[in-house]
Amino acid sequence: MTLLDDVVGQASEGEAVVVLRKLMIVAHRLQAVPLLAWVKNELNGYSSGDDLPTYRGPIHANVEAVITGPMGNRGTNTLSSHGVPSEFEGLFEVAFREPLASLEALAQSSDSAGIPWDPAMVGLYNQWIEEGKVPFLQYWGVYSARRMISQSTLQGVVDIVRTKALEMTLDPQAEFPDAGEVGGPTIEEPAVEATVTHITNNIYGNVNAMAQGQDVRQKVTVKTGDLVGALTAAKAFLADDAIAELSQVLTAAGDAAEKRGRLMRFVGAVKSGTVTLAGGVASNFAADGILEVGNQFFGWAMGSVS
Template structure:
């Protein structure tokens, strides 16, 4: 069986560990001579050491819970921690899960879970710092992010789909590409890069397909006019200074992260803030929502 067909069979077999599938992809990356594909496989196998490199499908907005203790033996267990209890500068880090660990660790989390969620603990110093500001008369003893297991399963399925689409496209270019000598580049480097960015990263706009002498960059500011109009509408709205500063800040974060993996988390943060102040800002934001939704990766 050819390597390409072996990878295809592994991708569609739900019982095949993702780590095994990716090791086969590592062999394919070397035979194709694709450094980008090889780097992606290495990161998935070994984890992402730079938060800025974590792909969008490994970043998700989550809820948070905690255990609380009060006076006279009172307390609460597994109580929700509303995001509004946390200063806005800290919310993104505490209410976003950046799944940077090796893919085998995510597989283990799924296997060991019981109850449909897994916990990602808050740093103890953060819990101590904000613990008195969540519920009146209560102190937070322990806090954690609540990560749905089905979201973790979705990450594994997404990787399977990405790999399957990639190898199918490579096979359409050269059915023997997976069995070619190492670094022989059976498929043109430009074509491999195009397929990689189309099916693995989704950043096809970054790829120059016609010439080695062309350098292309993602157009990150194409929607600046939209964001500027939205900002002006919010600034001139009747909301309180505190709420206005929060929602304006989230719009600025979206504007500044267009075209990056961080955009979706800022968009989710914006929608969460909007939900908290729908009566005030809903009518102001409504005309912009369809366009905003269309540019979410």
């Protein structure tokens, strides 16, 4: 059994951290510096100056608050981001820089995770309430607030890392089964370098560098009729099982009207939440992205989800 075989087996059933440690050996022996850097960041955590992969955030988070009102009344409420100045949108977002082991432990915990607001931000939100900028109960204010993180969101991050590690193993395994072995090939060989470059771009390239809230049409680039390119771009929005569904939508026979109808029905399913999305991706954002992927694949004019 080769090291790549071992990584594939671990990626399918083992702990994500163990998978990364084995993949680190592969990356080191391949002399693939960017790939090695990604593995180390996932194992050790990302520093404040590092760019985060999209799956680690920023991701929208609900903000749960303790609120106070007349006569000493107290309760809980979910705060709205409506009316919050754009430069403070981070109050309703989370980004995960912690080591993957920490995220996996939190995902398996029965306790809800939360990141408290700085008291200064609580005071600022109360000021917006007084100024009528944000919707709130009359005569009530915020005592404390925290951004909530669900176990499913954390598990989604872990699963994405596991899936990417598997993808990064299967690609070279198919062409270079001895990659990662002592004395095996390195990126000094052009074919190996091309494969590793493709893998690295899948982590850091334009598709995965998209952030929710940016203009999707400026980021998605798919050549007409390029099925592989379309499905690769769609991975930024959809889970693996949904990628197979999209492939059928794009390749089924029919005239332009039939193809457009299939695409719009699928986009509608994405928007309604009946299609499995990639971790941390909002349904509206995913729907716009898949619509753009489909439009570019078929060579149609750009559209939007109403």
